[in-house]
Amino acid sequence: MRAALLPVVFIVLMAPVAATAHGLDHTIAGDRAVVVTLTYDDGAPFSFETCEVTPPAADAPSQVGRTDRRGRVVFLADRPGDWRVRVVAQDGHGADLTVPIGADLLPSQDHAAGPTRPVKLVTGVSVLFGIFGVVALLMSRRKP
């Protein structure tokens, strides 16, 4: 009787059971990812800061982690719609971005960086002086 049970016990002990297995399969493949690059005004990368990627109409992020050395958040969209990318630094720097993803699961359009710093400086100073000019005009009309 014992001899008859031995093969059964052996099979039970050696059988691969998914819940207790520690093997990890992997695949490696090239794919087309969405790359969001974040830099400070001076061009310095927003490196190693907390980031979250949330799919459209989802309550929780599908990916959390940190930006890479070059300030990039990289993710693979699996559905079209507005994806949310949030990056936060401990000192309050960061951004909360909407990335529109098209039917091809890639950004609907490339988003170029905003105006350069010299453009911002000239534009801002011009607008400020314009506003103060209007105030001066109003003051001169009030006090003839």
Place this chain on the structure above:
Amino acid sequence: MHVPDGFLGPQTYLPAYGLAAAAWTVGLRRLRARLDAATLPRLAVVTATAFVLMMITVPLPGGTTVHVAGIGMLAVLFGVWNAFLSLSLVLLLQALMFGDGGVTALPVNALAMGLVGSLAAVGAHRLLRPVNRDAALFAAGWAGTVASATVMAGVLGLQPLLSRAPDGSPLFFPFGWKTTLPAVVLPHLVVGVADGVLALLAGRCLAPRPATAELPRGPEAP
């Protein structure tokens, strides 16, 4: 120190908008009553200078960047309310035109930098002016920057306590005071030195000179 959109919950920015609106109203009334043709061009130039200075960021070790804001300079030269309005205008411009700082965060940015910073700057200046004029100017610049950074760190660190998802994760800014206070305030202790020097230079060079009629007349005066 410009908090972007999405970092502050409505429990923060809605009351802040109410408070800031009241402060903007008071400031505009005082400006309308007291602003004269001689002060306006100086205010315009110094406001534009503050805008330019805010755009010049300096990288610090650890990966962050900082910039001077000219809070003390504006407050010492033009008083709390004019400085508050000028800085609010700069912040509005940056938020609307360039996305630097959020529209929802505008009242918090304006109250922290424009009002609290200016109050701290003028307070430090008045406290130290009887002792030493230059020290008072420097302290105004330093105190304005550090006070506004402290308020900003406090408001950011409050967010995880105010808004959480059902699973307990913070909905807006995720770091508490233990993180925000050192992360925001410590760099601004250093930036405050630059703002102090700026306020000192501005106070010495740009303060209005007394009119000739007010100058003490010597025996040789006609």
